[in-house]
Amino acid sequence: MTDSVKTIAIVAGEASGDLLGSLLMDAIRQAAPNVRFIGIGGAKMQGVGMDVLFPLEKLAVNGYVEVLRHYRELVGIRRNLRERFIATPPDLFIGIDAPDFNLDLELALKQHGIPTVHYVSPSIWAWRGERIHKIKQAVSRILALFPFEEPLYKQAGVPVTYVGHPLADILPENPKQMEMREQMRIMPRNAKVFALLPGSRQGEVRRLAKTYVETAKLILQQLPDAQFLVPLASRETRTIFENEVWKQEAQQLPITLLFGHAHDAMIAADGALVASGTATLEAALLKCPMVITYKMPALTYWIAKRKQYLPYVGLPNILAGKFVVPEILQDDATAENLAQALLNLVNNKQAVAELEQTFSAIHQTLRQDTAHKAAAAILPYLA
Template identity: 75%
Template structure:
């Protein structure tokens, strides 16, 4: 008797989710070669063979103001997805991060009897902790990337598995900065700064001018400094180049890279990075950093009222204290960023301490993520009862 092909609905809302989703899909295909995937994802998930229903870029918005601006379109996409999956029920649904979009859809699908996995714990430990009640109704199982998350879900009676973070499996334990400098034709004599203004268009728009002016101020102190700016898409490159022109920065020693963020971080002496997954990448690559972020004033005000912790950067959250500086919103001026970067750059003891902290962090997060996540999911495809792990 021929076994029916299993179909998995899966939705990722941004670049980090696309990476997570692609690795999970590959692990599931190794265990179940005929499995099919359908939903929303980026180029990496598509390369694994996913059937795309809507472009991922439609969901890649952040902050209250940006979401409100695109609200009708986003709700319309979710309504169409719900209709599709209710008419053509998958054997399993996986929501990859994007909780504001995925949880409402997951509620409806779970009510229809479809097993629901939510991959990446919503940050209930940072803000909006009341969401855990909705999560309990919406999901069959949570896959958590960070070790401190699993106890929160176990206490609430939600099946959970700590699977580690895929970046910890992907990135080298001991990056070779000298070799990367040779590969990128950069002298070891120069001070190299990696500037990462974010993967979203809105982030780059808010931060580009600030980053450019920060570079200009640093050059007043370090005329030999070089700046690498890796950008994730042709659109974010266009936005940054426009900002360079508007800031009269076309003569600055700024090299815009199409991708190659990890190469830039490894080659750099220090990193200026927008809050998000890139801060974890920088930590795992053992580089000192200054974290920054800007968003519309209303979005900032609303988020500040709801947050539980004094820090927003993942390295600080994982450490449970400020180990790297955060300069956010009004504090994110070129003058402040220049001073924070130079202070850290020339503090050898602080840099060595950060490297030790980041090495321990890497070891904790390296769990064989994709395999562990797939093993937690496979019982749901075979109809087995699944326990909290």
């Protein structure tokens, strides 16, 4: 590679993409110091030196109903990026996740001779498998996080590299629960501790906060010494959850609201209630028994359900190829059902031990030194 400055345009769609992007940027910089990054990212990518054109939050919407609500703004941002990158072509474009936004952009840029890499395979194995044809047209290479994805792309003739999952590199294989409880000043040390993770997006927290507070109340009736840790991703989501606590007059509940610190909460916890998404994988890698839940607008759920291929939605179950943790979704996600499932889980020592073995096996499979493997797959496009 020459010493001239190369430009990589990157678009990440949410908090998990911001982490992936920052680690990848760092690994690319180690191999190719003369690279500048431009596009959409969050605080982590900005911290590694990205020139941010639009804040990441603009893209962090999910579900048909929410996307429709923000449709004009999203289309406007994508048009702006397309025109900018065609007028001043970067040496490479990397779309991180956000397939509904990134694939159309990648398609347009690839047609104008710009190499395109898509990092994180869209879940074609779970639903909307027909997207593989569009992916083939839109990307120069796909970087897959999960081992079962690689053969699907090879079969369809899409250049693919399995890179593992960066969280498996970052998170400890043997988390120290008691040390974490000491660090978080949880007393007594042997109390039953539950982590409640209602998601990182405001819409998710709005839909789940009421049920989460009600679930904590019911658990407390069965376990009077129980404690609850609620990590929240932003000031806005914290306010939403806090308002629900006040609305239910539950200020006396032993709930600790945290700014971030989701990993700490999962390490300290005996069990977690987790909104479906990347957090379920984080809980698995941190060997935290969990119940997965989710609520979305009724129309979005109805459409998604009709297109779903697999009987499960949670990443631990998908990676294990069977139900290893409970999934209680939509109308079934009542406080009664969630509290009962959590109590059944944490009180079953054999089930917890088996889960730890399953989660350890997943950890080993996904630990691949992902950022450097991804950077190695990308660097030839800058040559």
